[in-house]
Amino acid sequence: MAMEVITPGFIIMWFGLATIVAAIPVYLGAPTSVVLITFAVTLLILTVFVRRIFTNRLTDKGGSLTNASSLIGQQAVVVETIDPVKATGKVRVRKEVWSAGTKGAETIAVDQIVIVKALDGVKLLVAKE
Template sequence: MDVKVVFWIFIAIVMGVVEATSMALVSIWFCVGAVAAAIVATFVPSVFVQSVVFVAVTGILLIFTRPLAKRLMKQEYVPTNADRIIGSDGLVTETIDPIEGTGKVKISGQIWSARSEDSAKIDEGTMVKIIKISGAHAVVRSREEQ
């Protein structure tokens, strides 16, 4: 077997392994381009022609099929455990004070660090609604404001 064919097959294998480990849908097109170049290398000894085939096949596949493949492989949003508390009620256990940077809320038996949605101070003992989760903080709105 010709060294050039072996080279292109090697490139195809390497790109296949890279794609298998990354799943980024980039390396697979280089893998296909290398296979096409290997096929051409069996008939055409010119490295220039082989390289042009490699670049052309890879480029065409990247441009025309990658967007389609990305759409087909689009993953659904998977909510986290924290997302389940959004919209639920909580009780302020430590005054939420944006100036002091303090605030705790008890939500479903768990204590969360909290911030108010509108940067307002919310006193201890106030019932709040959880609006969203921002990092490790529950962003809340006073039930009295609603």
């Protein structure tokens, strides 16, 4: 279990499960060759097929949004004049104040309502509504 934490991709777990399955023929008194074949086949099946199912279910498909990217399309209120020449400006979105800018050269005054169009690092790019 500890090794699985430091190795990405669910690899070590399949060896453990294959060993448990291979213990069945050992318990039944099967020859070593049967035990090794059971281990190898089980490991192959688990690694190729079951691992794919696990990774597909646990991998983010890009559908979840971070808090910042979920702001795109939201309304905001300008709390500090947005001046593209001075590269200053702030907006309030959902009770949070963010640095803001515009894609164009327009200045947007305080108390104007704007729409968040994009994210540029930690700065929101906005446009007048």
